[in-house]
Amino acid sequence: MNRTSIPMLSKSRFVAGLQCPLRLWNQCYHPELATQASPSRQAVFDAGHEVGRVATGLYPGGMLIAEDHLHHEEAVESTRSAMTDPKVPALYEAAFVHDDLRVRVDVLKRLKGGKWDLIEVKSSTSVKNVYEPDVAVQYLALRGLGLNIARAGILHLNNQYVYDGQRLDLEDLFCFCDLTGKIVDRQPEISSKLSELREMLRGSAAPDVSPSRHCRSPYPCEFWEHCTAEKPEFWVMNLSGIGQNKLDELAALGVEDIRDVPDSFPLTALHQRIKACVSDQKEYVAPELAEELRQVEYPIHFLDFETIGPGIPRYANTRPYQTIPFQWSDHILFEDGRIEHREYLHDEDTDPREQVARTLLETLGDEGTIFMYTSYELDVTQRLAEGLPRYGKKLLATLDRFKDLYAVIKRHFYHPQFHGSFSLKSVLPAIVPSMTYGNLAIQEGNQASLEYLRMLDPSASAHERAKIKANLLTYCAHDTLAMVRLREELLKRF
Numbered sequence: 001m002n003r004t005s006i007p008m009l010s011k012s013r014f015v016a017g018l019q020c021p022l023r024l025w026n027q028c029y030h031p032e033l034a035t036q037a038s039p040s041r042q043a044v045f046d047a048g049h050e051v052g053r054v055a056t057g058l059y060p061g062g063m064l065i066a067e068d069h070l071h072h073e074e075a076v077e078s079t080r081s082a083m084t085d086p087k088v089p090a091l092y093e094a095a096f097v098h099d100d101l102r103v104r105v106d107v108l109k110r111l112k113g114g115k116w117d118l119i120e121v122k123s124s125t126s127v128k129n130v131y132e133p134d135v136a137v138q139y140l141a142l143r144g145l146g147l148n149i150a151r152a153g154i155l156h157l158n159n160q161y162v163y164d165g166q167r168l169d170l171e172d173l174f175c176f177c178d179l180t181g182k183i184v185d186r187q188p189e190i191s192s193k194l195s196e197l198r199e200m201l202r203g204s205a206a207p208d209v210s211p212s213r214h215c216r217s218p219y220p221c222e223f224w225e226h227c228t229a230e231k232p233e234f235w236v237m238n239l240s241g242i243g244q245n246k247l248d249e250l251a252a253l254g255v256e257d258i259r260d261v262p263d264s265f266p267l268t269a270l271h272q273r274i275k276a277c278v279s280d281q282k283e284y285v286a287p288e289l290a291e292e293l294r295q296v297e298y299p300i301h302f303l304d305f306e307t308i309g310p311g312i313p314r315y316a317n318t319r320p321y322q323t324i325p326f327q328w329s330d331h332i333l334f335e336d337g338r339i340e341h342r343e344y345l346h347d348e349d350t351d352p353r354e355q356v357a358r359t360l361l362e363t364l365g366d367e368g369t370i371f372m373y374t375s376y377e378l379d380v381t382q383r384l385a386e387g388l389p390r391y392g393k394k395l396l397a398t399l400d401r402f403k404d405l406y407a408v409i410k411r412h413f414y415h416p417q418f419h420g421s422f423s424l425k426s427v428l429p430a431i432v433p434s435m436t437y438g439n440l441a442i443q444e445g446n447q448a449s450l451e452y453l454r455m456l457d458p459s460a461s462a463h464e465r466a467k468i469k470a471n472l473l474t475y476c477a478h479d480t481l482a483m484v485r486l487r488e489e490l491l492k493r494f
Helices: 011-019 021-029 039-058 069-083 131-144 180-185 187-201 244-252 269-280 288-294 353-364 376-387 389-397 405-412 424-431 445-456 462-491
Strands: 090-098 101-110 115-121 148-157 174-178 300-308 324-333 339-345 370-372 402-404
Touching: 011 021, 011 101, 011 131, 011 187, 021 187, 039 101, 039 115, 039 148, 039 445, 069 090, 069 101, 090 131, 101 131, 115 131, 131 148, 131 180, 131 187, 148 180, 180 187, 288 405, 288 462, 300 353, 300 376, 300 445, 300 462, 324 353, 324 445, 324 462, 339 353, 339 462, 353 376, 353 389, 370 376, 370 405, 376 389, 376 402, 402 405, 405 462, 424 462, 445 462
Parallel strands: 115 148, 300 370, 370 402
Antiparallel strands: 090 101, 101 115, 148 174, 300 324, 324 339
8 A cells, every 4th residue: 555645755855766766765765774974985075065155155145944854944044035035146055845746955146136056066087977867856846836047056175286385276176067958857857856856765665776886876875785685695796796697696596595507608808706705605716826926126115195185275385185195004024034014104184195205205215015905096006106206216216126915815816705806805814814994993984084084173173183183093004014914924825
């Protein structure tokens, strides 16, 4: 029996429903099943809010509709009042309700003749197709209320803007993309989709949707852990990099467990390796592994960076989201077996790049293989060289010494407990069970970036700053020691 009433839709719920109707169903009826946002995911949200706050500077004198989503009716009243005042040139977070649809508009700019610009602020550096329904559903609501919308579009960051270190030039920092034509053309589609989602919500049972690639695109779903809780340990989604078409073919065959994939089913060499490993519960060790791990020059360096990439540039001569290293750790293995650890963490709110470069060159010296995990450290070093001509030649000279432990493992080794992932967080506990990230205060790079910015916050106490600094040093050192132990353990296979 269908429901007589359903929860109101909002802009965010509509976008969630476009991605997956089950996600919308759970948001409306079972929000308790959601997994709390990780620190890194929360950092993304916080960065978006900061970009939105700065963007309001393009529309000076505007009024913020301050009531939160729990007080939407009050926000609608505040919006209505502000719109009747011709002295208010713009509204931030304007709230509306039309046909049981709630929307909040990032910026509503007043124009002459009773017209308005509808502006959605995004923290990205380009306009993505997925943004169009977001703007289109707002347009539908505002037009339904009788507002005359002159333009509707996306305000996003300009990744070519270079901050002079003195004053943000908001006109150059942001770009506006007028999507009015596309938005108008999509109105019938948006209206139809709203009806479809409402009809789904009137149902007596949740829609039957299987977890798949759509759960991560365009946004990570907060119900992923709930929806995948009963999947087999060696789920076919753990076939590293498998495409959606192959997953659909396996689903049609009723196959969920990697061990049940038919021998006749076409798999890549890597997928065949994974299947064999989980079926036999044995490691795959290629004979080339030993040679690659031993093909080194001493002293061997194991290097890791921690970085920030703020959307709003923080330091002179930097662009939005430019990668800025603030910390490095280097475990050095000498030929006689000695291990020495060196590290640097920039703990002042000044551009850290020069000090990072200078101290990095001191620790790396002129010789020795430099192990990294993925090519990130190589990329960071190259960008550091480009931004610091004074150190550029010496930094670039180190690049030929880098060796990617991630790539070596992916080519020549597999353990059933990798579960399809070659990330350090997956590989380390499988090969070196005594080393985990679970007991660390900081457990991932994005969290490290967030904590570093917290440490720089003037409102943080001296005690809190010292605590964060210690946690950052521990985390980064753990990453480099992990590489030492991984290489050590893998060489024991020979």
